[in-house]
Amino acid sequence: MSGGGSAIEIAAEQVIACSAERIFEVIVDLRGQDRWLSRSSSYRGTAEISANPATLGTTYREPGPLGVRNGTVTELEHPAAVTFHQPMMFRFGLGTADVLMRYALVPEGGSTRVRRTVRVTLPPALRLLRPVVVRAFRSESARTLRALKAYADQLG
Numbered sequence: 001m002s003g004g005g006s007a008i009e010i011a012a013e014q015v016i017a018c019s020a021e022r023i024f025e026v027i028v029d030l031r032g033q034d035r036w037l038s039r040s041s042s043y044r045g046t047a048e049i050s051a052n053p054a055t056l057g058t059t060y061r062e063p064g065p066l067g068v069r070n071g072t073v074t075e076l077e078h079p080a081a082v083t084f085h086q087p088m089m090f091r092f093g094l095g096t097a098d099v100l101m102r103y104a105l106v107p108e109g110g111s112t113r114v115r116r117t118v119r120v121t122l123p124p125a126l127r128l129l130r131p132v133v134v135r136a137f138r139s140e141s142a143r144t145l146r147a148l149k150a151y152a153d154q155l156g
Helices: 020-028 030-035 124-155
Strands: 008-016 059-063 067-077 081-085 088-090 096-108 111-121
Touching: 008 124, 020 081, 020 096, 020 111, 020 124, 067 096, 111 124
Parallel strands: none
Antiparallel strands: 008 111, 059 067, 067 081, 067 088, 081 096, 088 096, 096 111
């Protein structure tokens, strides 16, 4: 990872009463995210999606209040894992955070354990904000998995 600093890793898990196959389809349907993931102070939606459902190499943009994430799907192992590399260019010339987000799906009986891991390397100008960044990513990961669970549980 680039950025010149040590990486921050934030992991969250949720057990969802739905097949890994169906959850995977929901995750890679980038244009359908608004059906299950509401906007927040950190997440304003996904735009400029090059392929839907996402395939290896699919690109997209996620504009936000602090900057823009330009993402690429870098791993696609149907239905077990998907990884998004989404460097975030901060406003006001504060640099770029390297962000790698991975979903791993493990079947457990009739349910699926979904693990969302986010790895962030901050630019030097933002190192002092590390605790704020960790809190924001932890909160957003938990919110995203709760929303995914609420939606996918209904799909069964």
